[in-house]
Amino acid sequence: MKIIISAAAESIDAEVDQRFGRSANLILVDTESLDWESFRNPGMAASGGAGVKAAQFVAGLDPDAVISGDFGPNAYEALLAADISMYIFNERVNTIRSVVKEFKKGDLIAVSSPTSAGKHGS
Amino acid sequence: MIIAVASGKGGTGKTTVATSLARSLDVQGASLLFLDADVEAPNSHLFLKPEIEHTRDVGVRIPEVNQEICSLCGKCAEVCQYHAIAVLGKKVLVFPQLCHSCGSCTLMCPEGAISEKQNVIGVLEHGPAQDGFRYFRGVMNVGEPMALPIVRLLKQWAGESDESQVVVIDAPPGTSCPMVEAVCGADFLLLVTEPTPFGLHDLKLALQIAAKFTIPVGVIINRDGLGYQGVDEFCAEAGLSIIIRIPFDRSIAEGTARGRTLLDIYPSYKTAFQNLFKEISNYGVGSRWPRP
Numbered sequence A: 001m002k003i004i005i006s007a008a009a010e011s012i013d014a015e016v017d018q019r020f021g022r023s024a025n026l027i028l029v030d031t032e033s034l035d036w037e038s039f040r041n042p043g044m045a046a047s048g049g050a051g052v053k054a055a056q057f058v059a060g061l062d063p064d065a066v067i068s069g070d071f072g073p074n075a076y077e078a079l080l081a082a083d084i085s086m087y088i089f090n091e092r093v094n095t096i097r098s099v100v101k102e103f104k105k106g107d108l109i110a111v112s113s114p115t116s117a118g119k120h121g122s
Numbered sequence B: 001m002i003i004a005v006a007s008g009k010g011g012t013g014k015t016t017v018a019t020s021l022a023r024s025l026d027v028q029g030a031s032l033l034f035l036d037a038d039v040e041a042p043n044s045h046l047f048l049k050p051e052i053e054h055t056r057d058v059g060v061r062i063p064e065v066n067q068e069i070c071s072l073c074g075k076c077a078e079v080c081q082y083h084a085i086a087v088l089g090k091k092v093l094v095f096p097q098l099c100h101s102c103g104s105c106t107l108m109c110p111e112g113a114i115s116e117k118q119n120v121i122g123v124l125e126h127g128p129a130q131d132g133f134r135y136f137r138g139v140m141n142v143g144e145p146m147a148l149p150i151v152r153l154l155k156q157w158a159g160e161s162d163e164s165q166v167v168v169i170d171a172p173p174g175t176s177c178p179m180v181e182a183v184c185g186a187d188f189l190l191l192v193t194e195p196t197p198f199g200l201h202d203l204k205l206a207l208q209i210a211a212k213f214t215i216p217v218g219v220i221i222n223r224d225g226l227g228y229q230g231v232d233e234f235c236a237e238a239g240l241s242i243i244i245r246i247p248f249d250r251s252i253a254e255g256t257a258r259g260r261t262l263l264d265i266y267p268s269y270k271t272a273f274q275n276l277f278k279e280i281s282n283y284g285v286g287s288r289w290p291r292p
C-alpha cells in the first residue's frame, strides 16, 4: 500500500507535522518495502487554499491513504473527491516510521469528517 | 458629508459612538443615512431599532464546471492563485469560500467547460431607523470568509451621497480590506480607542489606513480614566485632536449593553455630538493625517 504522511523534515525518521495543508514535507511510503520518497509540500507557501493545493498534489501521487494530524474542511472535501482515505495520528506516533507501524497494526483512526474548522482564506 | 467611525479592533465602543452620533444630529430624516458596514457582526440595529423594509441578496460569481465537457486538463487549477478550483481524481472541484471571483479560470478553460453562477454570501437591508433617518446594513452569512463585496455593495446600494446629505458609517473593526473599503471616500474619520497599550497599538494601525486617504482624523477615547497616559501622549505629540472622552462609567457600560446610546444614558452627549458635528463640518477640529 502507498501512504502519504505529513512530516517536519525530509526523511522516514523525521518527526510528524500535525498540519496537512501547511506541513513542510509530504512523505510517500510503501508500507511493505518501506521505500520512501519525500516531497516539499506545495501548500506550505500558499497564501490561501493551502489544504486544496496540498490535496491536489497528493492526489497526483495517487496514494491509498494520507495520514496527518488535522484535515480542515477544504482539504477533507478535496481528498474525499479524489477517493483517498484519511487517517489521523494517535498519541503514540512521533516519527514517520512509527506512523507506518501504527497504520499497519490498524491502530489509526480513519477520518469521516473535517477534523477542524479550518482557516478561511489562509 | 461622510463620517466614518472606525477602530483598530472590535469591542472598543465604535458602534456606541456611531449610533450616538447619528441619533444626536438634527438633520431631516431623508438627509441622514446610517450605514452599518460591520457586516461580520452588525449590531447597530440594537441601538437604532430600524424597521427593515427592503432586503436583497449579495451574491458573488463563482465558477461551475460542466464535467461532461471538461477534459481534466488542469488549466483552471493552474491559473487560480487562490487554489479555489482543483482537479481531483476524475473531477474538478470548486471551493466557493476560497474563490475571489476573478474569472481567470473561466477565461482560461480551453474546453469552455466553465460557466459562472451566483453564490449568495449575505444580504443587504434597508429601512427607517426609529428616529426616522435612513438605515442600511449588510449582514454576512455565518461562515462566509469575504466581507469586502458586501461592504462595497452596501455603499453602492445606499447610493451616491450629495453635499446636503450626512452619512454615518459604522466601519468594520481592524484594518483589513473591508475596513479600507468602508472608510474610502469619507470626509472625516473618527477613530475610537481605549486608553491602554493595546488601544494605542491599534490606533497606530488605523492611522496607517487614514494616511492612505489623507482625510482628517479625530480621536475618541472610550473608557477614559483607566490610568494609562500613552494614548494622550501619542496624540499630543502627533498633533491629533482627542475630540470626545467617554469616561469609564458603570451606567454607560450597563446602558450600552442594553441597547441604549450615550444620549439615552446622559442627555448632555447630544450637545457634545452636535458640537462635534458642527466642528467637523467646518473642519474646525480633526487633523489632516499625515500632517502636511
Ligand code: SF4
Pocket: B062, B063, B079, B080, B081, B082, B083, B084, B085, B098, B099, B100, B101, B102, B103, B104, B105, B106
Ligand atoms: S474565479 Fe478566480 S478565484 Fe475563483 S476559482 Fe476561478 S480563478 Fe479561482
Ligand code: SF4
Pocket: B065, B069, B070, B071, B072, B073, B074, B075, B076, B077, B087, B092, B108, B109, B110, B111, B112, B113, B114
Ligand atoms: S480548464 Fe476547463 S477543461 Fe481544463 S480541467 Fe479546468 S474545467 Fe476542465
